[in-house]
């Protein structure tokens with residue numbers, strides 16, 4: 285029998301804070317009654333700062349991030365449209381597959397898993413596309429399989445530099461609500477999040493944020509859509525409802541999660557993720573192991589993927605952590621299976637929780653045959669977490685403390 289609580293360090297679903305868990309336990313209600321509108325409408329309003337938008341339209345689709353991918357494409361693009369995408373991890377690979385299944389003409393740029401979105405290659409392809417065949421550029425902001433963050437702002441800058449007017453789509457499933465996301469400033473046309481990561485809720489809602497331009501294009505979309513028809517959703521949302529039965533308890537959870545994010549302050553949330561991730565990265569370096577992320581510059585603040593030493597099966601590390609220590613680590617996906625494991629460090633997390641993950645990983649690594657000095661990673665993270673803390677000033681919004 286497992287005792288104590290499970291240590292959940294997968295990169296989503298994340299740990300659900302107690303008040304969110306309590307908020308989920310509500311009696312069923314009439315989703316056509318006026319009080320439902322007073323639940324839904326403020327949620328849509330309060331999601332906007334999380335996406336960094338003031339004029340974006342928020343649509344909440346029952347489903348998950350994958351459903352939101354489909355809703356994004358089907359509502360704004362047409363079969364045969366050319367889109368530019370990079371494949372550099374499992375989620376960007378699956379997004380490419382989704383685009384191809386929906387009939388898009390995908391120009392795929394393959395880069396090694398561990399590399400970020402290849403901004404220079406994108407820039408070249410956009411500059412060469414003089415007759416504007418590329419209708420949309422897709423960026424996976426945080427490749428959860430590799431722990432790699434990409435520079436959306438840089439992609440936008442390259443699009444501007446060559447005057448390309450393609451749409452900019454961003455998968456922010458494992459970044460939004462955990463790290464800075466500036467939909468308006470980066471002029472993202474369509475951003476995608478899921479309820480189960482930085483938003484600290486169970487899976488079940490795919491969140492889309494659409495720019496006014498994306499919304500306008502959606503009016504002309506011709507791809508067949510049924511359940512995911514955007515205007516069914518935004519029109520129902522405008523009336524404070526859903527076009528079909530909504531997952532009401534999840535919305536109560538989302539309400540509590542948004543209140544919590546606001547109480548902490550988004551800048552502090554982002555800063556905490558950066559600090560926690562820095563400690564995990566310090567631990568990996570102290571173990572003498574390599575991150576899958578090819579350089580610190582592209583290392584994600586929400587998940588770290590770590591190669592095991594040669595001869596050490598990452599699946600065994602994960603199994604030992606799970607079976608002996610009641611600790612769940614993220615698996616190596618696709619070609620990383622057996623070669624890497626992941627530590628998710630996003631959501632409702634603090635220093636002590638990260639230190640406990642790192643200490644368990646040290647035991648699991650050693651039991652699986654890796655020679656990692658006990659305490660080395662924990663000590664390195666402690667040094668990071670014990671350092672005097674200065675809040676980074678984001679947009680001059682908060683004074684350093």
Ligand SMILES: Cc1ncc(COP(=O)(O)O)c(C=O)c1O
Nearest residue numbers: 348349350375426428457458478
């Ligand atoms: C970056 C990214 N995109 C998309 C998805 C797919 O989301 P879901 O599993 O919620 O369908 C995930 C899931 O982990 C993800 O990490």
